[in-house]
Amino acid sequence: MKHLIKSIYLILGLLIISCASPKEEKSEISKSEEVSKEAENKKLILFFGNSLTAGYGIEAEDAFPGLVAARIDSLGLDYRVINGGLSGETTASGLSRLDWFLEEEPAVFVLELGGNDGLRGIDLKETKKNLKSIIQLVREKYPDASILLSGMQIPPNMGQAYTKEFQEIYPQVAKEEAVKLIPFLLEGVAGDPELNLPDGIHPTEAGHLIVFETVWPYIEGVIGLGG
Structure with missing residues (x-):
């Protein structure tokens, strides 16, 4: 029982x-x-770049796009962030995968590409052409998107002439395509062993904090928070 x-x-x-x-x-x-x-329903901020954007060697939330997302959330703003960074990306490969990311409209498009082109000695005419094509494709599909171009610099390994030409590409593209330029993404970080991983190229978490401080005022400006 x-x-x-x-x-x-x-x-x-x-x-x-x-x-x-x-x-x-x-x-x-x-x-x-x-x-x-x-x-x-929140407006999209899309970071499109290479390993610098992806946060190579650290957690994604500690990379500068992740820090932007955290600041956005802390302020309760009607925006969200997608990190479209891919290690090893060149301007050519970025251009080839752009359509997939443009299935959704970005309110802000932050372009960070070209560094790998420079390190590989790619013809800079192609680099410039690709950067312009990426910007034009974004603008063609989403005319209202705000576009930020991250300026880059490279070590003089390829010679002074190449290094100078590389650096000049970004202000040229920004002017020709009428987009806002972040003069040098790695300002205050590049070349400092304490702020970079042992490879001397990719920022540490502390380095990304400085990159975030460089980028954030430009984000503020395009989303209407700038003074």
């Missing part, structure tokens, strides 16, 4: 659990869908 009573309680317990679980699951799914829809 005791075994029968225990069996009955066990069956009742399983029935209660089986009845309650779907409701709880539906509730959780509903909450998740609400959060997802709320995020989708």
Whole structure:
């Protein structure tokens, strides 16, 4: 008899659990869908670049786009951030994968490419052409998007003439395409061993904090927070 009573309680317990679980699951799914829809309704800030944007060697949330996202959230602004950085990206490969990222309209498009072109000695005419093409594609599809171009510099490994020409590409493109220029993304970071990983190229978490401070005023400006 005791075994029968225990069996009955066990069956009742399983029935209660089986009845309650779907409701709880539906509730959780509903909450998740609400959060997802709320995020989708926020305006998009898209960072499109290489390993510097991706945050090579550190956690993504500690890279400068992640720090921008944290600042956006702390201020309760109606924006969200997508980090479209990919290690090893050149301007050519960036141009080839751009369409996928443009399936959704960015309110702000931050372009950080070209460093790998320079380090590989790629013909700078191609680099300039690709940067311009990326900007033109964004503008053609989303005329209202604000576009920021991150200026870059490279070590003089390829010779002084090449290094100088590389540095001059960014202000030229910014002027010709009428976009806002961040003069040098790694200002105050490049060349400092304490702010870079052992490879001497990629910033540490501390380095990315400085990059964030360089980038944030430009983000403020295009989203209407600048003074």
